[in-house]
Amino acid sequence: MKPASRAVHSGREIKARTPLAPAITPAAVHVYADLDDYEAVASGERPGYFYGRNSNENRSMLEAAIAELEGAEAAVSSASGMAALHMAILALAPRPTTIVATRELYGGTLSLLRQDLEPSGYEPVFVDVLDLDAVSAALNGAGLVLLETITNPLCRVPDVEAIVGIAKERGVPVLVDNTFATPILCRPIELGADVVMHSATKYIGGHSDLLAGIVAGDAKTIAAARARSVRMGGTLGAFDAWLALRGLRTLEVRIRRHSENSLALAKALRDMPGVAAVHHPLLEGSPSYEVARRLLPDGAGGMLAFDLAGGRAAVQRMMKRFRMVSFAASLGGVETTISYPEITSHRGLSPAERAELGVGSGTVRVSTGIEAVEDIVADFEQALAG
Ligand SMILES: Cc1ncc(COP(=O)(O)O)c(C=O)c1O
The missing domain is CATH 3.40.640.10 (Type I PLP-dependent aspartate aminotransferase-like (Major domain))
Known part of the structure; x- marks a missing residue:
C-alpha cells in the first residue's frame, strides 16, 4: 500500500459488524475471572489488556499504525514528544x-x-x-x-x-526526530536509521488538540523502551491516543497541502517588503536544496522561516496586523501560525548561541496551514506592507 492508504488503514482490521470508528477505552484496569488467564496476559503469552499503564487498546492501534507507516517492526507511544525522545535516547544509549x-x-x-x-x-x-x-x-x-x-x-x-x-x-546507532517531515514525506528507517521518534502533538495529531509522542524501531529496542515507559509511567492517555489516530487518517492529504502552501508562501515572501531572507529547503539557493530534493521528493512539509530586517519591532508590527494568521508556540495544525524562536523554541539559548545558528531577533518561524494559499499569502502581504 502507498503511504496515503496506509495512513487511512494501518493499525486496524475492518471486519463485518465492528464499528468503523474505533471505540475509546479509557479503562484503567481490566477484570479477570481466572488467575492463569491473568498470568498469561500479564506475561505477554496471550494477547489482552490488564492495566492501563502497561497497555491500552487505543494506544496499541496508534502504535501499530505508526510502526506500519514508518516501516518499523514496532512502536511505543508516550504522553508527549519529549517523553518519546527521552525514552528513545535511553533505549539506544x-x-x-x-x-x-x-x-x-x-x-x-x-x-x-x-x-x-x-x-x-x-x-x-x-x-x-x-x-x-x-x-x-x-x-x-x-x-x-x-x-x-x-x-x-x-x-x-x-x-x-x-x-x-x-x-x-563506526557502529553508532542513529535516532531521528521525524516530527517535521512525518512518515508521509520521509521514512528514516528505510534509509537505515535505527529509531525514529515524533512529537505526535504536531502533524500526526494535526489539529492542536492533543499532546503525544511515539517511538518506532526494531522489536527488541521498542520492547526495552516500552518496559522502561511502563516503569517510569509517562504513558499516553486513551483519549489522546484516539485523537492522534483520528488525525493520522488524514495526514497524507494535510501534508500534501501543507507542503504546497509552504513552498508557495516561501516564494512569495522573498518579494515582500522588509524580508531579508527566507528559509525553505526546496527554495533554490537553500543550502539543503539538493539533499531535500533527493530525500523529500514529495515535498518538505509545512515549515519555513524568514528573517525581517527590522528585528523584533518589525515582527511585533506584522503580528499586530495579521487578520488570519496567529502567533502560537507550536506547529503542525491546520491553521497557519507563526512563532518567534527567540522567546519560544530557542529561548534557552544565549544570544551568541542563537546567532551562531542564524536565529536572530528578526527570525520568524511559520507553520503553514491548510487554508487556501491565496489567503495565507494575502495576510502576510498586508501585514508586511509599508
Ligand atoms: C521537532 C520537535 N521534537 C520534539 C518536540 C517535543 O514535543 P512535545 O511538545 O509533544 O513534547 C517538539 C515540540 O515542539 C518539536 O518541535
Missing part, C-alpha cells in the same frame, strides 16, 4: 555516552540533553549536520547520533542517508 546531535536542535531537546542528560554523565556534542566531515570527526567514540529530518527553525535537511552510512561504519 542506556548508559552515559557521547551523543552527537544536530546543533540546530529543537530547544526542548537541547534542554533535555544539557539539563538532564549531561548532569547524569552523557556528553552532548553539537555539530553542523550539513558538514559531513564534521559529523564524521565527531562520531569517533560516540554512542548515539541524534538528527532531525528537517531542522528547527531554519528548515535545513541533513543527508540522513549519508550520515547513517558513516554512523554504521
